[in-house]
Amino acid sequence: MAKLTFSGGIHPLGKKSATKDKPLVTIEAPELLYFPLSQHIGAPLKPLVSVGDKVLKMQKIADTDAFMSAPLHSSVSGKVKDIGMYLNHTNSKVPTIVIENDGEYQDAEPIHTKSIDDLSPDEMRKIIREAGIVGMGGAGFPTHVKLSPPEDKQITHLIINGAECEPYLTSDRRVMLEMPDDVIGGIRCLMRLLNLSKCYVGIEDNAPEAISILQEKTKNTGIDICVLKKKYPQGSEKQIINAITGKEVPIGKLPMDVGCVVINIGTVAEIYRALAQGIPLHRRIVTVSGDAVRNPSNLYVPLGTPFNALVDACGGTKEETHKIIMGGPMMGIAGISLDIPVVKGTSGLLLFSEKYAHNEAEINCIRCGRCVSVCPMKLVPTTLDMYSRKGDTETLIKNNIMNCMECGSCTYVCPSKRYLVQSIRVGKQKINALRAKEAKN
Amino acid sequence: MENMIVSSSPHIRDRDRTSHIMRDVCIALVPALIASVIYFGGRAVYITALCMIFSVGAEFLWQKLTGRPVTISDGTAAVTGMLLAFNLPVSAPWWICLIGSVVAIIIAKQFFGGVGHNFMNPALVGRAFLLASWPVIMTKWSAPFTTGFIIPADTVSSATPLAIMKGSLEGTLPGIFDMFIGNIGGCIGEVSSLALLLGGVYLVIRKVISVRIPLTYILTVAVLTFIFPSVGLSGFDSMMYNILSGGLFLGAIFMATDYVTSPITARGQLIMGLGCGILTFVIRRFGAYPEGVSYSILLMNVATPLIDRFTQPKAFGTVKEKKGGAQ
Ligand code: SF4
Ligand code: SF4
Numbered sequence: 001m002a003k004l005t006f007s008g009g010i011h012p013l014g015k016k017s018a019t020k021d022k023p024l025v026t027i028e029a030p031e032l033l034y035f036p037l038s039q040h041i042g043a044p045l046k047p048l049v050s051v052g053d054k055v056l057k058m059q060k061i062a063d064t065d066a067f068m069s070a071p072l073h074s075s076v077s078g079k080v081k082d083i084g085m086y087l088n089h090t091n092s093k094v095p096t097i098v099i100e101n102d103g104e105y106q107d108a109e110p111i112h113t114k115s116i117d118d119l120s121p122d123e124m125r126k127i128i129r130e131a132g133i134v135g136m137g138g139a140g141f142p143t144h145v146k147l148s149p150p151e152d153k154q155i156t157h158l159i160i161n162g163a164e165c166e167p168y169l170t171s172d173r174r175v176m177l178e179m180p181d182d183v184i185g186g187i188r189c190l191m192r193l194l195n196l197s198k199c200y201v202g203i204e205d206n207a208p209e210a211i212s213i214l215q216e217k218t219k220n221t222g223i224d225i226c227v228l229k230k231k232y233p234q235g236s237e238k239q240i241i242n243a244i245t246g247k248e249v250p251i252g253k254l255p256m257d258v259g260c261v262v263i264n265i266g267t268v269a270e271i272y273r274a275l276a277q278g279i280p281l282h283r284r285i286v287t288v289s290g291d292a293v294r295n296p297s298n299l300y301v302p303l304g305t306p307f308n309a310l311v312d313a314c315g316g317t318k319e320e321t322h323k324i325i326m327g328g329p330m331m332g333i334a335g336i337s338l339d340i341p342v343v344k345g346t347s348g349l350l351l352f353s354e355k356y357a358h359n360e361a362e363i364n365c366i367r368c369g370r371c372v373s374v375c376p377m378k379l380v381p382t383t384l385d386m387y388s389r390k391g392d393t394e395t396l397i398k399n400n401i402m403n404c405m406e407c408g409s410c411t412y413v414c415p416s417k418r419y420l421v422q423s424i425r426v427g428k429q430k431i432n433a434l435r436a437k438e439a440k441n
Numbered sequence: 442m443e444n445m446i447v448s449s450s451p452h453i454r455d456r457d458r459t460s461h462i463m464r465d466v467c468i469a470l471v472p473a474l475i476a477s478v479i480y481f482g483g484r485a486v487y488i489t490a491l492c493m494i495f496s497v498g499a500e501f502l503w504q505k506l507t508g509r510p511v512t513i514s515d516g517t518a519a520v521t522g523m524l525l526a527f528n529l530p531v532s533a534p535w536w537i538c539l540i541g542s543v544v545a546i547i548i549a550k551q552f553f554g555g556v557g558h559n560f561m562n563p564a565l566v567g568r569a570f571l572l573a574s575w576p577v578i579m580t581k582w583s584a585p586f587t588t589g590f591i592i593p594a595d596t597v598s599s600a601t602p603l604a605i606m607k608g609s610l611e612g613t614l615p616g617i618f619d620m621f622i623g624n625i626g627g628c629i630g631e632v633s634s635l636a637l638l639l640g641g642v643y644l645v646i647r648k649v650i651s652v653r654i655p656l657t658y659i660l661t662v663a664v665l666t667f668i669f670p671s672v673g674l675s676g677f678d679s680m681m682y683n684i685l686s687g688g689l690f691l692g693a694i695f696m697a698t699d700y701v702t703s704p705i706t707a708r709g710q711l712i713m714g715l716g717c718g719i720l721t722f723v724i725r726r727f728g729a730y731p732e733g734v735s736y737s738i739l740l741m742n743v744a745t746p747l748i749d750r751f752t753q754p755k756a757f758g759t760v761k762e763k764k765g766g767a768q
Contacts, residue, residue, distance in 0.1 A: 378756050
């Protein structure tokens, strides 16, 4: 079959060899675990426990009435030690529940006990929300929201995103290799939930083992394993939709507007565990890599574990760390401390030595056009950069700046080392601030 | 843990950089330089070195004097110097190199804000200035194998094929093969189409340029001069003489593709090639100059911002019945 892809994009060094063949290592929960009440986009949560309370493993500890959010569960049993302000993955101090691990791992009741085949679509949606499931690829969009399209929107394509296009990261690959039955079980549930007879799984051609395992197991099931070209950002929602279905999500619209739902492969496995066994999302796979890490690994980590414990589990550092990245090197956020805990969206933790930590000084744009040819959203990054620096929001809007998904491809290729997406981001923030102000008046 | 470097993503960069690109351009120009040494002697290297030194020096001094950051390490001034030299006759005196470099670097480039902000190709501006001010020196073409090493020998001047075709100078047309390999009179870097082509192939392989501009440019000139041949020539001969002379390969491969002054989009680059081709044909056929490559490129340089505006790519997800713009 021809390999599918989108137009534009870049080919950064994969850097996956350090961890791609390393089986998952489950790590022990540390003594103290931190559960920030802002884990992802959506409303912050309210704690359901108080300081001094005893909690069980997988017990719901925070929730909200807001639809655009998902509850949070403890990954250990123990005592609530504190509810206070601690660092989260956005480098800010936010309300956080701190739980002292009693080491006994007493489980709470499963979130439901029905047989998986008896669940109605609505029950499934409820369970998925109740299990706290959000997109595990990084953005953390609450999954039940994606699965609840408004009446007038017909979902025709279910796409499972196994295109792990960020360099270094291998957690999705390990899910496919080590939990293929959970993945396929989850896909079956979603097909039933959305009343679809077909599903597409997009996997990049640099994961042939994963492709063959899933192909083997999905014969005659209506699940179509689509081999995608290895290219960044193949795993971006709009790009994977384009590669597989040929559709373009219109500017400012959502995948569901073209009848598509895209779910990350790790999320699918969690969905299966929630529906089949009543297990809420309380741990995840984190790829720990980067040149400063002694023993790069794929860890299966209880949520709330501080990064320090992950680094220790990888044999510590072999070089002085100068940069911490949460997520992948293209879109991840640089962290200020290893005290930050793993949240639902933490797909990777990269530690870079001085050699990789610095970005170079920029020089003038020489108009080579590379940023234009790689931009998957077909923008002209150098022009956006220019107007962003001038603060000309009107022209920026005309040039579709809001369509930029901040994939960083433009900055990656620029031979003049210009901080393109960084300056575009500033422009977008300015426009958002203006709009918020207008909305208020 | 306090000294973590915090910067905004992406955290990795491609290794390629502007100075590497400029180095590649210089490498791609070497075959043509070698060809000109074969035909015009060591003086070709001397003129090229002079122009490069003057160009880089002019940029350095200007930036020092105006208190700006010195950017000579990006390699763009060196490329400009090399291209300027390639557009000079081998008999040019040293001060022509100096004036040309100063005009190219300071007037055409730095006055507009330095690299990336100039809207005309600096080397071509330098050449156009020199040609307008010292036309005799600038059109004193030496015949191959007649020049001295550093001091110009009393060169045997030679008419260029285009001037002969135009009937403005007496002479016999050289053979097409001689023109292809460069055994003709002309500027230092323009004579050997073969050597220039070699450099062009290198640049395309190294992904420094795409074939869009050079190919459309040369093809346009070829087609037009084939359909409308010069008086007394067959369509084929007219086409061959036109594409193999007058610096068309040098212009199409190295000057019209200058990043800064050519369109940034793929479609825009096709328009650039087409426009240069048509203008070159028109100038050669109807204008006073036999050549026309430089002026065509300069004119298209001026049109580049406009071309860019009209060829802006259609943003991903643009719907036909546009309503309300982006959100
Ligand atoms: S990649 Fe960099 S140098 Fe090239 S056009 Fe874009 S901003 Fe300019
Ligand atoms: S402009 Fe935005 S979408 Fe385009 S390459 Fe840059 S970051 Fe990606």
